[in-house]
Amino acid sequence: MNIGEIARRAGVSRSTVSYAISGKRPVSAATVQRINDVIAELGYRPNASARALAEGRTRTLGLVVPPASRRLTDVQLGFVGSVVDAAAAHDLDVLLSPSGGDHDRSFERIVTGRRVDGVILMEILLEDPRVERLSQASLPFVTIGHVEHPGASWWVDVDYGALITRCVHHLADLGHEEVVLVNRSAELVAAGYGPALRSATGFLEATAARGLTARTVCCADDAAAGLACFEEIRTQWPSVTAAVTINEAALPGVQRALHRAGLEVPRDFSLTGVIAERLAEDFHPPLTAADVPAVELGRLAVDLLLAQIADGDAAPRHALLEPPISLRSSTGARPRHV
Structure with missing residues (x-):
């Protein structure tokens, strides 16, 4: 069944049916009701292409993800899944596009190709040329993460600096005196990756405030690197009794290194x-951690993007989340033998 048949039965033009469905132009309440009655009688549901054409939109959101050469972490996969679910709840599709490495052309097609109504951008650098490019293109966008000076951009993020600070205070309260931050890779830190740099700042400020000896290491995002990194920590700083990390991909290797060293957590x-959260629960023993609310961040990003698409003149909005630390079983008092 098509719009022409609905128009014939309702006694109106095809354009009037289109306007009644899309809401793009005013149609009298009586006419809208008559059209809706016919639609209900016929069981009509416009296909995605027809609906998009009627609304003057693609009904598709772009989600820019890290390239396939970088294995997505659990948090990143959580972002992707929650964005797709939130978009589906609004009858919207999601177009995934990689960026970084050799994928500049793919990102540029998203920006200029009119294939999406707006973009959600992940893995934000403090100075991120992709954010600048989207701003220049006047394409609605929201970032999961935020640049150093967000200005007029819309964004959602986790307050990594504050959360790492709370982790340090928790360890200090347990009596630990020398602690290490296991950060993300040296390449990400050098590139200005926001969570890594904000975590390092929070860590150094908190350890200084509590009079702790602070050590920091960068670690690639895989288990082998986690194993090597922890063994290096034990060799260089044998008096370190606790670690704070944002590198979830390295955790399986850290766990193996602890077992090899005969250390019980x-x-x-x-x-x-x-x-x-899933990785924290699966760690042995379960990891005391601030669980990244990936589902909530993805949903908020979609909500903000749809608000921006609906009203291009709306004032920029953001959400900075600070989830509580879930006290599980991986932290305890400083060992006496150190």
């Missing part, structure tokens, strides 16, 4: 950080 070594 938390009796001999404490571990905490900011990671995905």
Whole structure:
């Protein structure tokens, strides 16, 4: 069944049916009711292309993700899944597009190709040329993460600096005196990756405030790197008794290194950080951590993007989340034998 048949039965033009469905132009209440009655009688549902054409939109959101060469973390996968689910709740599709590395052309097609009504951008650098490009293109966009000076941009984020600070205070309260931050890779830190730099700042400020000896290491995003990184920590700084991390991909390797060294958590070594809830629960023992609310962040990003699409003149909005630290079983008092 098509719009022409609905128009014939309702005694109106095809354009009037289109306006009644899309709401783009005013149609009298009586006419709208008559059209809706016919639609209900016929069981009509416009296909996605027809609906998009009637509304003058693509009914598709773009989601810019890291390239396939970088394995997505649990948190990143959570962002992708929650954005797709939130968009589907509004009868919208999501077009995934990689950026970084050799994918500049793919990102540019998203920006200029009129294939999406707006964009959600992940993995934000403090100075991110993609944010600047989207601003220049006047395409509605929301970032999961935020640049150093967000200005007029719309964004959602986790307050990594504040959460790492709370992790440090928790360890200090347990009596730990020398702690290490296991950060993301040296390449990401050098590129200005927001969570890594904000975590480092929060860590150094908090350890200084509590009079702790602070150590920091960068670690690639995989288990092998986590194993090597922890063994290096034990060799260089044997008096370190606790670690804070945002590098969830390295955690399986850290766990193996602890086992190899004969260290029991938390009796001999404490571990905490900011990671995905599933990984925290699956760690042995379950990890005391601030669980990244990936589902909530993805949903908020979609909500903000739809608000921006609906009203291009709306004042920029953002959401900075600070989830509580879930006290599980991986932190304890500083061991006496150190």
